Amino acid sequence: MKNIKYKVLTLLTFLAVNTACISDLDTEPKVELTLENLLAADPNAVEGLLSRLYASFALSSVEGPDKSDISGADPGESPFVRGLVNLQDFTADDMKNRWGDNGLDQLTTTSNWTSNNKFFKYVYDRIYYTIPQATNLILIMKSGQVNYANKDQVVDELRFLRALSYYYLIDFFGKGVLVKDDNFNTTALLPETSRKDLFNYVESELLAIESTLPAANSYGRANKSCARMLLAKLYLNAEVYTGTARYNDAATYINKIINEGGYQLESNIRKNFSSDNNTSKEIIFPLLADAVSSQSFGNTTYLVNGSLSTDTMVPANFGALEGWAGHRATKAWYGLFGNSVADLQASTDKRAKLFWTQGHNWEMNDYKAWTDGLPSDKFWNKDSNGNGGATKFSSTDFPLFRLADVYLMYAECALRGATGTTVSQGLTYVNQVRARSSATPLTSITLNTILDERARELNFEGMRRQDLIRFGKFTGGSYLWPWKGGVKNGTSISDNYKLFPIPSSALQSNPNLTQNPGY
Numbered sequence: 001m002k003n004i005k006y007k008v009l010t011l012l013t014f015l016a017v018n019t020a021c022i023s024d025l026d027t028e029p030k031v032e033l034t035l036e037n038l039l040a041a042d043p044n045a046v047e048g049l050l051s052r053l054y055a056s057f058a059l060s061s062v063e064g065p066d067k068s069d070i071s072g073a074d075p076g077e078s079p080f081v082r083g084l085v086n087l088q089d090f091t092a093d094d095m096k097n098r099w100g101d102n103g104l105d106q107l108t109t110t111s112n113w114t115s116n117n118k119f120f121k122y123v124y125d126r127i128y129y130t131i132p133q134a135t136n137l138i139l140i141m142k143s144g145q146v147n148y149a150n151k152d153q154v155v156d157e158l159r160f161l162r163a164l165s166y167y168y169l170i171d172f173f174g175k176g177v178l179v180k181d182d183n184f185n186t187t188a189l190l191p192e193t194s195r196k197d198l199f200n201y202v203e204s205e206l207l208a209i210e211s212t213l214p215a216a217n218s219y220g221r222a223n224k225s226c227a228r229m230l231l232a233k234l235y236l237n238a239e240v241y242t243g244t245a246r247y248n249d250a251a252t253y254i255n256k257i258i259n260e261g262g263y264q265l266e267s268n269i270r271k272n273f274s275s276d277n278n279t280s281k282e283i284i285f286p287l288l289a290d291a292v293s294s295q296s297f298g299n300t301t302y303l304v305n306g307s308l309s310t311d312t313m314v315p316a317n318f319g320a321l322e323g324w325a326g327h328r329a330t331k332a333w334y335g336l337f338g339n340s341v342a343d344l345q346a347s348t349d350k351r352a353k354l355f356w357t358q359g360h361n362w363e364m365n366d367y368k369a370w371t372d373g374l375p376s377d378k379f380w381n382k383d384s385n386g387n388g389g390a391t392k393f394s395s396t397d398f399p400l401f402r403l404a405d406v407y408l409m410y411a412e413c414a415l416r417g418a419t420g421t422t423v424s425q426g427l428t429y430v431n432q433v434r435a436r437s438s439a440t441p442l443t444s445i446t447l448n449t450i451l452d453e454r455a456r457e458l459n460f461e462g463m464r465r466q467d468l469i470r471f472g473k474f475t476g477g478s479y480l481w482p483w484k485g486g487v488k489n490g491t492s493i494s495d496n497y498k499l500f501p502i503p504s505s506a507l508q509s510n511p512n513l514t515q516n517p518g519y
Helices: 010-017 034-041 045-055 080-088 104-108 118-142 151-172 195-210 224-236 238-242 247-260 269-273 300-306 331-337 341-346 403-415 423-436 447-458 464-470 504-509
Strands: 095-097 283-287 327-329 398-402
Touching (some): 034 045, 045 118, 045 151, 080 104, 118 504, 151 195, 151 224, 195 224, 195 238, 224 238, 224 398, 224 403, 283 403, 331 341, 331 447, 403 447, 447 464
Antiparallel strands (some): 283 398
């Protein structure tokens, strides 16, 4: 078992109890001032509080899988990783869910989105749980009352986690209130901040900490490469977020990761999605999971168990005690490896083997039928050699950032004319990613080539919707996929779907917020 326990202190319960109900979403969580006194008396408690903020991206609560940091939220449905996959993958072409839950069904068909969808609310609330908690701790650390030797690095890490939360706010919702150091204790409701202004704030925060974060850090904690990766992703999508392309800037930080980060492609691609991926040389920033010490129904347990069923599979063969019979890939993903099950089986590309074909149909005639579409066993709860017993929860970390993505980002930037890149080097990086999976090398690349290669390599990792939007293929009818718009063969959807609606609870709590167009 990986030794990755989050540090859970009695003080954390104090913090949770004394923090205003985040479901109010008035961005004014108030923590009793005695917290500063407690930290002054026990500076080492800082590490426990920092751990809790990292855990907010992986768990429903450090208090257990049946508890939630978010008031009124279902502990199993509301964790960040589950929300990331729901909003980035099920809304796109790669994955569909068959459960028919109210809210989830609308995501998987990319249709009938409303501000009352609980899954939008869960993600929004999670973002605004982490942001004020991080801000409060930053202010305490800066107050001078805490005598902690490593406090400057802790502040940098907290700023990274806050920036990461805002990055997803920018990507998913496009606007919101900006909680920061100088307005944290404001009694008035904060004004709405535009997507561009949020972008500028996140950019400034990351630029400020990129030089001072350590080059290496403890596993699961932020280092220079994490800040550089987030900057690169922010710049890669800048034209969507602000209207101004920033591919040159993206390339700057991509090159820094490649040249200075020290990461390597794992020779076995499955290593990145197995229970021993904590030893992967490729993963830049993981969200931690452990079957014993960090249990959650919403981390990779959701990806593993949700992709298994006792009807057509044996969950224990994938390290799970049960299968939830929910998720299947569509032919928009596995069709990139061939036109039939026989093609997948004959492919030399190891990624083509990460689908379960026995008892399943190639065509997804009914997205609610378990046997229509192919489950992906990309994530499993065995180690990379196939060893390990079955457990209720997954011990596979979620690789939020990894080097293969960096290589494909480089190639995309090169094709978009970014300075500091060449298309020939981009082709080399793409072929390195392909070679690792024994795929046939390419002789040339185009933007469409890169989009397809990103699907082969990165699908089910929480970024497909973002990719399709950046490439101009998410809305409209130029690119269709199974059940887009709620139609079997896909149909055009309107441009307002590039953003999710602001949850009605947020609008009710703060009249300064306005709804996104089209909702």
